[in-house]
Amino acid sequence: MDNPKWPYFDPDYETTCSSFNSPRVTVETEASENATIVKVNSANRHGILLNVVQVLTDLDLTITKSDIFHDLGWFMDVFHVVDSNGNKALDKQTCDHIMNSLGYRTRREQFSADSLRRSTGLTVADHTVIELTGPDRPGLLSELSAVLTRLECNVNAAEVWTHNLRAASIVYFTDSSTGRPITNQSKLDYIKEQLSRVMKGDHDEEVARCKIEYATEITHVERRLHQLMYDDRANEVPDRSGNMQGRPAIHIKRNERGYSVVSIHCKDRPKLLFDIVCTLTDMQYVIYHALINFPGSETSQEFFIRHVNGCTLDTAAEQHLKACLEAAISRRTSEGLRLELCMNDRVGLLSDVTRIFRENGLSVARADITTRHDKAINVFYVVDASGRPVNMKVVEAMRETIGSSLEVKGLPRSEPELPSTKLSLGGLFRNIYGLTNITWRSTATA
Template sequence: MESDLSSSWDMDDEYEKLIRRMNPPRVVVDNEACENATVVQVDSANRHGILLEVVQVLTDLNLIINKAYISSDGGWFMDVFNVTDRDGKKLKDEATVNGVKDFIRKSLGADSFFMPSKRRSVGVAASTDYTSIELTGTDRPGLLSEVCAVLNNLKCNVVNAEVWTHNTRAAAVMHVTDEATGLAISDPERISRIKELLCNVLKGNNKSRGARTAVSSVATHTERRLHQMMFDDRDYERSDVEPASDKVRPNVSVVNWYDKDYSVVTIRCKDRPKLLFDIVCTLTDMQYVVFHANIDTEGPEAYQEYYIRHIDGSPVNSEAERQRVMQCLEAAIERRVSEDLKLELCTSDRVGLLSDVTRIFRENSLSVTRAEVTTRGGKAINTFYVRDAGGNPVDPKTIDAVRQAIGLTVLQVKGNMEQLKTQQESPTRFLFGGLFKSRSLYNFGLLRSYS
């Protein structure tokens, strides 16, 4: 039976590639049609998951999608996107325009690695450069520090990682290498040991929700995979212990359009980069097909409207399903957002820098709720989102003391501290509280991006 299923999958895959070769995607980039944005039009043979693929490609190219029109009724798929660069400008450079067209065509071509399965990601391929570790579990103070201590003891070097926390849940994708060789870890016994010890750390004393550890040599699109992992971990379920919050929640509604047999999903929320990508990830993971969509930004607000059906052809057909769709889309919008005080660090890289900086945060009762850490050309360029670890508003004097200890020209305040002082601490995200008890995290080169 397993052999028959494998043969059927291979045949379907080859047939899909044949269809793509016969109907190669057409990409048009127009700088004249819109005054303040570059228009990217993508036409292709339709297949499940193609909308996510296109949106992911544009997101990976660091393009901001301001407006979009999607139509995929029948066998043909057509997308029109109004995009800008990160500075809100058109893509004027000819090399950039040609690069966008080539990258999209190659990504959608017959030999692209995209698979629509929920357990797979765009760009899936074996990697000999690193071993991928995926972690999910209940968030708690110092969890990431414990994980890194285990990896350090096992002589694993973390070359990059991303961690998200939401609704008391934590998920991480880490890429590690063997400390001695600098290559991926391939010994089965060692991999088994890594999984066992990390799973023990994730379980801790909390038996109410499960923990999961996976180790493989398969490369994944990290943000795509984090969405999958948190969805599988049901982070959209609100915790009973979560306190009431005055935070403005996304406005998500789902109604049925019976004449056309669609369900219409309408979303209004604060606009931000990668919002469309996050929403389409979750619709795809929930096995819904987007037949039409209109995406627009109105100043600081985004308006998105999707006409969907389940992959079996049916619209949302119960109140329980409607509520679940709304919950899951709210979670998708919230996962990567942090409203805490933003601190930016830029200085020459050195051994122990990240450990020293986060130790100073901890000694001053600051909890890091999210971080983006990277090194470029010998420079450490880091962003931290911090809040008071004790549940109190952040004191400006604390930030002054931290900046004095780290360096006034090295650490800059980018967030609105006065606004933050009026906010109350929510204990639902703990991963970075009391974190980084050793210097090992910096030595690993950990934490590429969390936002």
């Protein structure tokens, strides 16, 4: 299929058009016994589906069913959503938030709607932000946090993902003495140098990247992590394990109407739809139609897509898309024993806790870190660094060191031993204080 030539449009046209065709959002709580139904009708634009899914996901709502239709310049979607406990989302504040976040008319109103997601607590303008990508290894989180503590940096929020021996992270920090962002360029350069050295480890300089940023506008943190890991894919070690158990089944075929049909069947988990839609959108694919069904622990999803240039996928593009979708689905997986820690926050707390984990032979596979009213409310998923099940005697010994504020939630994994190469950082620190939306401007070259 030849690439079509699109006509030129004045950039101001989109804002004018949006004013006349603003999204119409309805939230129905009585139409279904088992779910709240969210309907969105709007003039179509690239990325609008991702924005809707992002809003619902950030509210910890689970999409159990969806019918998506994008065609003829119009966007019409129906989402069946439940809360984290599987109940209907009847809370008026939640319904109002959905309406306010999606029912904007102009870009300015969209900016204000997105800002609602970070209205409770710290703002991104109060932090220095650093992006890190490089080879993963056990103890990496402990080493990074120790360096930041030594350099008098207080980590207020961060998120770290790992997949296939690679790690990507975004860390928010301030000067521990002033509580403000670090603006001294020489100190920023030194921080970058030290963190780059840790990320590189025993590898060549080319495999690690460190970039210091100021957070200015709006880009979703988890979307940014997907982008970082996608950009870093050239350094990934191919997965040659041959273990198909638990891996998503992805099939792509072309139909007679000129769409590439992407079918995905895999285990369901929170934020799965967001990860898939985010990957398709950032790879410049337009989702024209989709059918999403979550019958239980498994999910089946079907997307009718074309590239933004109007073309369907050739064979090479199909294989590339399959690999990227599988990586996006697999990289956000919680492994290991769940530990919850709630105690008074202080500078260096993260460094001390992860050091204790490392000294007891445990690695952090994933963690969610928040701070509310000077309280650190942390969730860690830990695994034995050698791949064996976590020894509960070790956990009890750590509780004696850290205190009774460390609680065990859940049981150790009874599955077969995991390769030690996969057991290090995990995905750390989700969206503290609503810090889920930022755009990145470099203040130190990568």
